[in-house]
Amino acid sequence: MPAAAIRGKRQHLLIVGGGFGGLWAARALADAPVRVTLLDRGNHHLFQPLLYQVATAGLSAPDIAAPLRHILRGQQNVTVLMGEAERVDTAGQCVRLANGASIGYDYLLLATGANHAYFGHDEWAVHAPGLKTLDDALLIRRRLLSAFERAEAETDTAAQRALLSFAIVGGGPTGVELAGTLAEIARHTLRREFRNIDPRRARVLLIEAGPRILSTFPESLSQRAQRQLERLGVSVHTGQPVTAIDAEGVTVGETSIAARTVLWAAGVAASPLAQSLGVPLDRAGRVAVDPDLSVPGHPRIFVAGDLASVHSDGKPVPGVAPAAKQMGKHVARAIRARLSDRAATPFRYRDFGNLATIGRRAAIVDLHGLRFSGFPAWAFWLAAHIFFLIGFRNRAVVLLDWAVAYWTYQRNARIIVGR
Amino acid sequence: MPAAAIRGKRQHLLIVGGGFGGLWAARALADAPVRVTLLDRGNHHLFQPLLYQVATAGLSAPDIAAPLRHILRGQQNVTVLMGEAERVDTAGQCVRLANGASIGYDYLLLATGANHAYFGHDEWAVHAPGLKTLDDALLIRRRLLSAFERAEAETDTAAQRALLSFAIVGGGPTGVELAGTLAEIARHTLRREFRNIDPRRARVLLIEAGPRILSTFPESLSQRAQRQLERLGVSVHTGQPVTAIDAEGVTVGETSIAARTVLWAAGVAASPLAQSLGVPLDRAGRVAVDPDLSVPGHPRIFVAGDLASVHSDGKPVPGVAPAAKQMGKHVARAIRARLSDRAATPFRYRDFGNLATIGRRAAIVDLHGLRFSGFPAWAFWLAAHIFFLIGFRNRAVVLLDWAVAYWTYQRNARIIVGR
DSSP, X not given: OOHHHHHHHSEEEEEEOOSHHHHHHHHHXXXXXXXXXXXXXXXXXXXXXXXXXXXXXXXXXXXXXXXHHHHTTTOTTEEEEEOOEEEEETTTTEEXXXXXXXXXXXXXXXXXXXXXXXXXXXXXXXXXXXXXXXXXXXXXXXXHHHHHHHHHHOOOHXXXXXXXXXXXXXXXXXXXXXXXXXXXXXXXXXXXXXXXXXXXXXXXXXXXXXXXSSTTSOHHHHHHHHHHHHHHTEEEEESOOEEXXXXXXXXXXXXXXXXXEEEEOSOEEEOGGGGGGOXXXXXXXXXXXXXXXXXXXEEEEEEOGGGEEOXXXXXXXXXXXXXXXXXXXXXXXXXXXXXXXXXXXXXXXXXXXXXXXXXXXXEEEEXXXXXXXXXXXXXXXXXXXXXXXXXXXXXXXXXHHHHHHHHHOOOTTOOOOOO | OOHHHHHHTSEEEEEEOOSHHHHHHHHHTTTSSEEEEEEESSSEEEOGGGHHHHHTTSSOGGGGEEEHHHHXXXXXXXXXXXXXXXXXXXXXXXEEETTSOEEEOSEEEEOOOEEEOOTTOGGGTTTSOBOSSHHXXXXXXXXXXXXXXXXXXXXXXXXXXXXXXXXXXXXXXXXHHHHHHHHHIIIXXXXXXXXXXXXXXXXXXXXXXXXXXXXTXXXXXXXXXXXXXXXXXXXXXXXXXXXXXXXXXXXXXXXXXEOSEEEEOSOEEEOGGGGGGOSXXXXXXXXXXXXXXXXXXXXXXXXXXXXXXXXXXXEEOOSSHHHHHHHHHXXXXXXXXXXXXXXXXXXXXOOOOEEEEEETTEEEEEETTEEEESHHXXXXXXXXXXXXXXXXXXXXXXXXXXXXXXXXXXXXXXXXXXX
């Protein structure tokens, strides 16, 4: 049989989503006898753990993103397509796109992740943007920088104070990163640049409904994180939920706080694409997958990353980048197994530990009982993130940006674009 | 008299526009006994000569921009404000802003530059974006990258060909830079990244209504530039104007060309702010200023940069960055002279020469008769532009980006954001 004919008979895997789950699956199938199509609504893979740096003007968008088709250019069995998946047609074995086209599949991997969710208060979205995509990050950057600019031009003291009040809702890793970095910007980066305001008087509030911030860490590290945040100038409010958000600010319990900039880091919900599967979803909209990451009743459909709800060693697998990568690689192994009629193995999450950065020289690390914080934790976090950034150039530029930023307190992407 | 009172009596200079003219004027008044307010609609100074690199995904926006208030942070007599000037009220000696506020002045410098103009065909704007701001550059980048993405997903051959046809209208420096770089992207950068299209088959057309491209250069250099462009893969069309632009493409004379991406580099018109002065403007909307750069009949109002029409040594001063900088510095000198009741001197343009880049290892240089092209001209252009980029970090990052880009043919900002 001629090569083209054999190739034509190859099974087709459609991957939806070029994040850690989807991209790692595609890479793990480099020499497999399967045609792969990677569909993403953007043209790039995003290194999401550093997205808060783009939002806070430390890095530029291209520093933490790389074109998917460039990453996969050498892998001849992969076609990258940009397009928005709208729903899965399980009966027709295809995925319908927003532009009306559809793409058939023999195997399907859904890795579209999660988006921010407002717990039934979608009207908050316009006042309190969340941080999931590069566009989100550029919007937040614009709001943060514009707030200081508008405060400088404002003559009314109360309005000025509201412009210099920043409320971050949600005490998870993203909320903590945003609050710590924002406090550093106000206290150091912008010093001496304004004539009518003192940016050091800016208030940065971190609001967490639960009893403590960074609740996935041991309590002792949560406390250390809170102390480090407070040292950077953040006021941390725990134990009371946000009950209202509007253009004027945020209401916590019964107390209204005038804050013209509110950021949302409180909740995520899985991508709505999963709803079209017609299988039960959990409260966050995730698919409760079988142990091999396939969808119950749909052995040719897999889910990886934040869209999947799965347990490993009796514990739920967290929605973090290493888990998504491991799931992506596992799905690749499962598909190889199916192609050669072997049985798929159950997914097991290898937990290397948990780290969160807080700000300049401040972080917490929990490596299975080895717990540390402060400068050593920050250095560890920095090394890990630089190491995992995709592509030589990005690493070098990010290192250079950060080295200069560290010594000068400057941030290199303080450019307002858009709107 | 206490120091504060003396300070309160200081004359106030309002500068509108933080480009080369406005920023260089502010810097030249560092130790002058005058209060300065620098008003700009953005928060940054833009190194416009490299804007085409942002549009063609070679550099990221923050690489070529720096916050105005950061540049001027050490200059205590300068206040930077972000806001949009709407009109000059010469009778009230103030500038009205779009948000309803107004700023009074003793001296006024208008340095708001030029924008692209469509010669009475404003309906072309939506199909053929021009390149003046960072937002323009990001829009063009999005269109260029999306065209290749859509071509890869397109199954109709004619539609695919239209998506892979790029028409650039205007054979001045910007049009030549865009065409040359785009041809390089299609031929080298994207090679091997697509499965359904061959990006090397992309057509790049440069359309110039006049008899030759780069008409401000001697004819021999124009010809060499055209040959270099053609070697890079650009088809150059001269001698016929564009008569129509729509969503399908561009009509040159009587010939319609199907091109889904059209870029406008053909015409500029001075900023409309000058219209509110109530003085005669030239055909391009520029203010015909007196030899000391003040506005006829308004000795306290000056104009610098692309908004000014002025002659030096009997020749019109060109709308280039070095001229804008020199005018800005001259206005600073003129204001110092006024403050100490000395007479202002006429502006004289020091012309250091003329250079234009075309693409990889291709450029032309004209230094008062010393004319060269090709690699030496390109190296000269590169050195000059790196040298003049503001700020250490930008220079280092741009150099690193370009060194990597040169060896790998890669472009580091191929990220689609927005819309």
